Amino acid sequence: DPEALRPVLMALHPDAIVNAAAYTAVDRAESEADAARAVNASAPKVMAEVAAALQVPLVHYGTDYVFDGSGDQPRDETAPTAPLNVYGATKLEGEEHVRASRCTHLILRTSWVYAARGGNFAKTMLRLAAEREQLRVVADQIGAPTGADLLADCTAQALPQLLRQAQLGGSYHLCAAGETHWADYARFVIDTARALGQTLRCNEVLGIASSDYPTPARRPLNSRLDCRRFQSTFGLTLPPWQQGVHRMLQEILTP
Numbered sequence: 001d002p003e004a005l006r007p008v009l010m011a012l013h014p015d016a017i018v019n020a021a022a023y024t025a026v027d028r029a030e031s032e033a034d035a036a037r038a039v040n041a042s043a044p045k046v047m048a049e050v051a052a053a054l055q056v057p058l059v060h061y062g063t064d065y066v067f068d069g070s071g072d073q074p075r076d077e078t079a080p081t082a083p084l085n086v087y088g089a090t091k092l093e094g095e096e097h098v099r100a101s102r103c104t105h106l107i108l109r110t111s112w113v114y115a116a117r118g119g120n121f122a123k124t125m126l127r128l129a130a131e132r133e134q135l136r137v138v139a140d141q142i143g144a145p146t147g148a149d150l151l152a153d154c155t156a157q158a159l160p161q162l163l164r165q166a167q168l169g170g171s172y173h174l175c176a177a178g179e180t181h182w183a184d185y186a187r188f189v190i191d192t193a194r195a196l197g198q199t200l201r202c203n204e205v206l207g208i209a210s211s212d213y214p215t216p217a218r219r220p221l222n223s224r225l226d227c228r229r230f231q232s233t234f235g236l237t238l239p240p241w242q243q244g245v246h247r248m249l250q251e252i253l254t255p
Contacts, residue, residue: 002042009050016159017051018059019044022091026065027216029086036086041093048101057162057169058098059155062109064143064175066092069220072142076226077109077171085217095171106162107171108151108230111223115148116251121182122189123252129190129202139183139207143223146175147244158234168233173225176241183207185245192246196253 009017023029023039044060051058065088066081083089098105114120128135154174162168180188187205194200210219227238 002038002046005043005046006050009047010054013054014056016057016059016163017047018155018159019047020061022061022063024087026085026087026219029090030216033086033090036090037093040087040090041097044094045097045101048098048103048105051105052101052103055104057104057106057159057166059106059108059159060094060098061151062095062107062171063088063091064109064111064223064225065220066095066109067220067223069141069222071222072224073222074224074226075173075222077173077229084220087217088220099171104162104166104169106155106158106169108155108174109171109225110146110151110173111143111175111225112145113148113151114145114245114248116248120248121145121185122245122249125186125189126193126198126200129186129193129200131201133201134204134206135186135202136206136208136213137183137186138210138213139181140209141219141221141223142179142181144175144177144179144225145185145241145245147248149247150176150239150244154230154234154236154238157236158230161234172230172233173227174230175225175227175238176244177227177238178240178242179224180241181207188242188245189249192249193253196249198253 023036029036066083068082095107183205
């Protein structure tokens with residue numbers, strides 16, 4: 001109920017609004033477009049309008065799925081958008097509403113987000129690796145696994161600067177450094193889990209094409225994001241993706 005946000009936010013009169021909510025069930029969004037649009041587009045529109053009225057900044061998290069995934073080079077913030085699925089299209093609508101409101105904002109586009117809490121790709125791979133000797137995992141989608149804790153830390157560093165200098169507002173790409181594909185990501189997770197003392201049956205991760213694993217929603221093959229603008233603007237250095245995944249695995253596997 002996006003409109004229900006308006007009186008609540010107006011009454012709170014916050015110093016800043018950080019919108020970490022999104023409808024992220026990519027395949028289900030294909031059949032639940034209205035629900036995805038309510039969360040990903042309509043709600044950010046209301047938040048941005050309130051932020052503009054109260055003259056406070058809004059931080060809104062975007063996605064690599066606003067792009068079509070063509071080519072093999074990292075995309076910067078000026079690259080043309082062309083989402084392949086409902087999730088990406090509704091997330092792009094949300095971005096456009098935020099910009100149209102003219103509120104001071106940070107739109108932080110990220111990729112392949114995970115956290116120790118809740119479900120994630122690594123947990124799924126560990127469960128399957130305990131059950132099976134071989135896993136078949138997509139190997140032609142390239143991106144950077146990015147921890148929710150990294151996004152939170154970067155937001156905590158960038159938002160105070162935005163509060164002091166509104167001209168720093170705009171759209172930025174923000175994800176962990178480096179790149180991988182899902183099959184190598186799975187191999188890293190399994191190897192790290194074994195090093196942390198886990199006993200797993202899996203002895204092979206076989207890389208397959210996206211076409212061999214059809215899903216209701218098309219995924220971009222190239223999810224590389226160029227994050228140099230964020231790093232230079234806010235004086236931060238983004239760590240390699242392996243560092244965050246290792247820390248997450250330590251958290252969920254170490255008693």
